[in-house]
Amino acid sequence: MQRIGVFVCHCGTNIAATVDVKAVAEALSHEPGVVISQDYQYMCSESGQNLVKDAIKEHKLSGVVICSCSPRMHENTFRKAAASAGLNPYLVEIANIREQCSWIHKDIATATDKAIILGKAAVAKVHLNAPLTAGESPVVKRALVIGGGIAGIQTALDIADAGFDVDIVEKKPTIGGKMAQIDKTFPTLDCSACILTPKMVEASQNEHITIHSYSEVSDVKGFIGNFTVTIKKKARYVDEVKCTGCGACMEKCPMKKVPNEFNEGLNNRTAIYIPFAQAVPKVAAIDPNYCLMLKNGKCGVCSKVCTAGAIDYKQQDKFIEQKYGAIVVATGYNVINLDKYDEFAYNQCPDVVTSLELERLMNAAGPNGGTLLRPSDKTHPHTIVFVQCVGSRCDDEKGKPYCSKICCMYTAKHAMLIREKYPDTEVYVFYIDVRTPGKNFDEFYRRAVEQYNVHYIKGMVGKVTPKADGKIDVQASDLLANEQLHINADMVVLAAAIEPDKSARPLATMLTTQMDTNDFFTEAHPKLRPVESATAGIFLSGACQGPKDIPETVAQASAAAAKAIGLLVKNSITCNPCVAHSDELLCNGCSSCEKVCPYGAITYQDKEFRMPDRTTAIRRVASVNPAVCQGCGACTVACPSGAMDLNGFSNSQIMAEVDAICK
C-alpha cells in the first residue's frame, strides 16, 4: 500500500493569494494512499524542506507530491531533500500550481479547483513512480578538436595544458585556418602570422597534442565521456614521417597551373605543394586532381627529386578509430560565394576582389610580395572603393539575414593600411551602418576617418561596371547628401558575408548537435551556456557558432576548453535515469524503435527464453543503452507491441494523469 505525503506551498502570497491552499491540502488528503497533506508558507525554504524530510521519516512515506512552483525551478531541491531523508528522489512529483495556475488565473474558486485537479494528477502519477538509480558511465580522458583554425588551436593548447591528450582533426594539409591568410589584425595592427605561427608550432610540439592534418571525421558513435570517432586520413601521397618539408619537389613539379587556394586563387601553385612556408605540419601533399602521375601515370618527377623517399603514389585513405571523452567543434567559417552578385561584376572583372583576397594582395608572403597591385595589369591602384555588407543583413534569398560582424572593422583596417602605405590612393567606403562595438574598436574606426581621411559614405552601391580603359565605374548613392555618385575606381573590394563551412551540417548530423537556419552551431543556452552544444559532451569553439573576430574566437576557444577539461577531470559521470527500457517478453525485435532513436541508443540482442512448453527459444530483443539514451520517448510511441516504455514518464503514469484530469 502506498503512503503518500502531499505538501502545498503558499509561496508567500504568490500562490496563496489566488489559490485556497488549505482547501487544496484538504481535498488532496482524501485521495487514495495519501496519509498526510499539509500546507506551508515556503516549502523550498530550509524549514519547508525539513517539514518534508520529517514527514518522510515519521510517516514512512513511499511517495511525495509537492504543489508549488514549476518543477523547472525546484524539482531538484525536493528530490535532494527526499534523498537525504532516505526516500528515492524519483518518488517525488511536483504539481505546478504557481506558473500554471495561481499566476495566470484571477478567480479564487476556479483556480483552487484547477490546483486540486493538478494535485490529483500528481498523486495519481506518484502512485506509479518507480525508484530509479542514476547509473555511472566512465569518462575517456582524451579530447577531440575538429578544425585547426585559431579556435581549434587555442582549445587544444588549453586542454593539453591541463594535462589531457587532445587530437586536432584538420581537413586542410595544414592547421592555421583563416588567420594564417590575414595580413595585419585589427585593432592593434600586429602581423597575423607573427602571433599565429608560434601557436601553430607550440601545438605541433606539445606532447599531449596529435595533429591529424588533411583528415576528416567520418563517423561518430557514443555519448558524453565515451565517443568513438572514425577519422579519415586522406591520402596525401607523401609519407608524413619521411617528408622533411624541403620543397625540392615543388621546384621541379611540371604542373604549375593549379590555383593557389591559400592565396585565394590569385596565383598558382604546383600539383605537389606545401600550402605556405610556416605550414604545420610542414609536409607536402599531392593534389590528385592535377598530378600528372596520379591522373595518367606519366611523370613521377617528384619521387625522383625527393631525397627522403617520401613520395608514395600508391597511398590510400586511412581510417583510424579513437575514443574520446569530449569533442570540441571549431570548424570556423568561409566567405560566401558571390556568383549571385552580378551587380558587383565580381566574376567579370579581376580587379573586383573580396576582402580576403585583398588580405593576400597586401601580404608580404602574398602573390605580389606585399605591394598592392591590381590583379589585372599589376599597376598601382589610385582609387579604391570598398562595398560593405555584401550578402550580409539581407532580407532576400540571395544573402544572409545576419550581420557578419567583422567586416566593418577589417575594412577600416584595410583602408588605414592602404592610406598609410600609399598616401596618394583615395579610399571610399560605402556602408549601411558602421558597427564598431568592442574594446578600442570605435577609436580605431575614427582614426581611419579623422587621421587617414578615408571617405566614408553612407549609401549603397548600385552597380559596378568594368570599363574598356581598365577603370571601373562605381555607381552609388550618397544617402546623407541625397545624391547619385559615379566613382572612377581602379579597384573594388567587397566585404562579403561569412558563412559556416559547408561541412558543418553533415558534421552536426553525425554529432547530433543542433544548428540554426544559417548552419551556425547552436549553443545549449544563448546566454548561460554559450560554449556548450545541447548534446552533452560536445562543445563549440570559434566562428562555427557565429561570426566572431579573433579576440572573441580565442575567448570562446578557452571557455570551450575549460568546459571540456571540467568533463575530462571526472572519472565518471552520472547518467539521467529517466531512460527507455524494453520489456523483453513483449518485444518482438521489429526494429521500429531503433529507426526513430536520434541517438542510436537501441541495439538488438539474441536472448534465450523459456517457452511455456518448457523448450527454449532464441529471440531477438531490443536493448537500450542507458548511457546513450537521452529519454525523449520517441521509441515508446514507435513500438507496436508496447514493449518500450520510459522511466519517469511511463505509459501508465501519463495515462493516470490523463484520467485524473478528465475525471
Added chain:
Amino acid sequence: MQVNNNFEPVIVAFCCNWCSYAGADLSGTNRLNYPTNVKIIRVPCSCRVNPMFILRAFQKGADGVIICGCHPGDCHYTSGNYYTRRRITLLYSMLDFLGIERNRTRLEWVSAAEGAKFAATMQQFTEDVRKLGPNRRLEDLRCRKQ
C-alpha cells in the same frame, strides 16, 4: 439540439519539457491569463505523446487535446517533433474515421520564449472547443463523473 450555456470544456495540454512547458511557465511569469480549463501534462518531448493518450483523454471525457512542442528544427532531441507531426497527421485521419471533430485536437509549436503565444493559443483553443460543444462520440459513459 440542446445548447448548454454553462459548458466548460475539459482540455488536456501535453507540453514538451524543453520548449512548450517552459513557454507555459513564461506565460505564468508574465501573468498572461488563459482559461482554467487547460491542464498541462509534462512530457520530455512532444514525440513522447502516444496517440493512445489522446484517444484515452477523449474516452475519459476530454473535450479537446492540444500537443505543444518545440518549433521544427528546435526539438531538444533534434527530430522528435517531426515524428510528432507525422503521427498527429495520421491521427487526424483516424479521428475523421471515428467521427471526432479533428478540431478537438491541435498541434502547436511554442518555444520557451513564447509565453504570449502559449497564452493566446490556449485562449483560442478553449474558445474553439467551447464552440464545438461537449465531446460525446468517444466519451466512455462509464467514466463519467456522477
